[in-house]
Amino acid sequence: MRITFIQPTVDMSGGTKVVAIYSKALAQMGHDVRVISPPARSLPLASKLRSWFDGLGWPSDQERQPSHYDGSGIDHHVLDRWRPVTDNDVWDGDVVIATWWETAEWVNLLGRKKGAKVYFVQHHEIFPYLPVERCRATYSFPLHKIVVAQWLKDVMNLQYGDRIVDVVPNSVDRSQFFAPARGKQSYPTVGFLYSTASWKGLDVTLAAIRILRERIRDLRVVTFGSQRPTNHLPLPKGAEFHLAPPQHQIRDLYSKCDAWMTSSRSEGFNLPALEAMACRTPIVATRTGWPEKSVKTGWNGVLVNVDDVSAVADGVEWLLSRTDAEWQAISSAAYTTSSTGSWQESAQMFERALKHACDRAAQGKLAGT
Numbered sequence: 001m002r003i004t005f006i007q008p009t010v011d012m013s014g015g016t017k018v019v020a021i022y023s024k025a026l027a028q029m030g031h032d033v034r035v036i037s038p039p040a041r042s043l044p045l046a047s048k049l050r051s052w053f054d055g056l057g058w059p060s061d062q063e064r065q066p067s068h069y070d071g072s073g074i075d076h077h078v079l080d081r082w083r084p085v086t087d088n089d090v091w092d093g094d095v096v097i098a099t100w101w102e103t104a105e106w107v108n109l110l111g112r113k114k115g116a117k118v119y120f121v122q123h124h125e126i127f128p129y130l131p132v133e134r135c136r137a138t139y140s141f142p143l144h145k146i147v148v149a150q151w152l153k154d155v156m157n158l159q160y161g162d163r164i165v166d167v168v169p170n171s172v173d174r175s176q177f178f179a180p181a182r183g184k185q186s187y188p189t190v191g192f193l194y195s196t197a198s199w200k201g202l203d204v205t206l207a208a209i210r211i212l213r214e215r216i217r218d219l220r221v222v223t224f225g226s227q228r229p230t231n232h233l234p235l236p237k238g239a240e241f242h243l244a245p246p247q248h249q250i251r252d253l254y255s256k257c258d259a260w261m262t263s264s265r266s267e268g269f270n271l272p273a274l275e276a277m278a279c280r281t282p283i284v285a286t287r288t289g290w291p292e293k294s295v296k297t298g299w300n301g302v303l304v305n306v307d308d309v310s311a312v313a314d315g316v317e318w319l320l321s322r323t324d325a326e327w328q329a330i331s332s333a334a335y336t337t338s339s340t341g342s343w344q345e346s347a348q349m350f351e352r353a354l355k356h357a358c359d360r361a362a363q364g365k366l367a368g369t
Helices: 014-028 045-053 101-108 132-138 150-160 202-215 247-255 271-278 289-294 309-320 324-337 343-362
Strands: 002-006 032-037 076-078 095-098 116-121 144-147 165-167 189-193 220-225 240-243 259-262 283-286 301-304
Touching: 002 014, 002 101, 014 032, 014 271, 014 343, 095 101, 095 343, 101 116, 101 132, 116 343, 144 150, 144 343, 150 165, 165 343, 189 202, 202 259, 202 309, 220 247, 247 271, 259 271, 259 309, 271 283, 271 289, 271 324, 283 289, 283 309, 289 301, 301 309
Parallel strands: 002 032, 002 095, 032 076, 095 116, 116 144, 144 165, 189 220, 189 259, 220 240, 259 283, 283 301
Antiparallel strands: none
16 A cells, blocks of 8 residues: 655654564564655744743744664655645645644545545544644544544444444563562652653642652652653652653663552653553553543553542552562563563554544545545
8 A cells, every 4th residue: 555644743752662562563564654744833923931940041933853763664755844734735646644733624625536544543632732623523523533543443433423443552571671570679669751741740740759758768760751741740759751762761860760650640641650561660640531431440551530630649658568479469460461562563553543434435424545
């Protein structure tokens, strides 16, 4: 098949990572694959001032951000400037795939020669900082949907009346994320992903750490992220922070923790949680995304309610207070939980979903060829 992925501006986010993984896997399976994305928008003055006051410095419009496509060998075409992708940008092909609400608007307007139209949905993107009605409208477009979790399929069915949706779950690269069996750290250590997106619940994680620091004086904190910490959400004193670490180093960051904290208010999947467990680190997670179905309190981690700061702190304290033998049992269960499936299997499922979209398009059941 000739396949085109339409991405928003690419970066080091999990969403970009997943699309890059499928792009490369499909190319290795013999398909012709191209990724098209616009460069970053020019920032308005208000955004530049906000960055300055947050302690992130004055951003440059010309500064190119790293992304998961760097050095990947994927055929990635970046537009001359930020603008919608149009027919002139896309080769005639078999499938064209939107990967974000805004790209769904673009794909919906493409001509039929560009291929069967697919919407790869990694989250239900109804957030107050986005144009909610425009986002909501994209889920009713005549595009074949591929989602990363059953809960998203249920949303597409119940809220948008789309009953023909393929589920392709994320996986973990076990050649990258792994760790030998180990005991607890010499100093109790917790970790988390630093992201200021409101739905990631960083404020909850930081509040829980403040509680933990009162209970566990020698608590170590490890974190990484693709952006520098802001004045609005400062790191705990003495925290070890890694800015956009190379992918091969992230395994070591997961592995040096006794508990990985993820306090999201909403998640399409939550890939870092799965990666941490593949590195034998139990997680304390809120009831959203992949952890809601996979984390069993007391067996492979701790599951708590969204926005419950005390429960997050209590869950971490419970893990850190286990004996070494008890912690190792939980660590082993976390590793076992992460061991089902593979990116190769997920890529094969994704390929079948694309063929499903082509079949439906050929029958005139959705926009496309």
